[in-house]
Amino acid sequence: MIRPERTMPVRAAIPVLVLALLALAGCDARTAKPDHSNNTAVLGSYGPPTDGTAGAALTDAQGQAIPAPPAPHGARAQMARSGDESALAVWVADDHVVASGWTRASGWSAPQPLERIYGASSDPRIASNERGSAMAVWHHRVGNIHSLRFSRFDAGSGWSLPDVVPGALPEPEVAGAPPGRDAPQLQMDAAGTVVARWPSGFHANEVQSARYLPGQGWTPPASEALAAATPASAAPRAASSAR
Secondary structure, X not given: OOOOOOOOOHHHHHHHHHHHHHHHHOHHHHOOOOOOOOOOOOOOOOOOOEEOOOOOOOEOOOOOEOOOOOOOOOXXXXXXXXXXXXXXXXXXXXXXXXXXXXXXXXXXXXXEEOOOOOOEEEEEEEEEOOOOEEEEEEEEEEOOEEEEEEEEEEOOOEEOOOEEOOOOOEOOOOOOOOOOOOOOEEEEOOOOOEEEEEEEOOOOOEXXXXXXXXXXXXXXXXXXXXXXXXXXXXXXXXOOOOO
């Protein structure tokens, strides 16, 4: 890493340090190797994720209930139906995001971590379409360094190696806030394009959003004043010393 000259004004050095810290948050992901033993070749549905522990029932195409995934009590698993008789789920266990796939014939597969890197993960969300694609996005923290990480699911190859959403700085978790209040919001269309929104860590009254385009990656995050955001993101947010 190139260090700024000692004569550089303090204000000019701050942006350099912020960019460097964000880069460090995702550097370990390049060497992490996810366990693909639970890959399930499924299609998906799109829309808001279903919290499997909050009492919201997820059903298959015939209206039969899909059982809860094998997540620990209180893990707040997020589920998305995929195909007529299949589903995906993600949740946090031991500070890592884990995933499982379900089919009517086989039930839920053994949970497998998407990655094992230093730090703590939280608030995973999943969205999918009906053409074999899905995506999970979650908050990751190493000390006071916060980032968003993601993994894309493909019916043919399973979950991708997780990486950092470039340019994203999520707001640090606020003590005492309801679980999942600041979780990223995901939407995936039939073509596999994903729109993600999250509370910004740059300014207290701001949200960021970005689009993932298959074959191209993420667009640079766009900032939006909180007053113009959706009602789900409009709750007042406390300032954080990590900004």
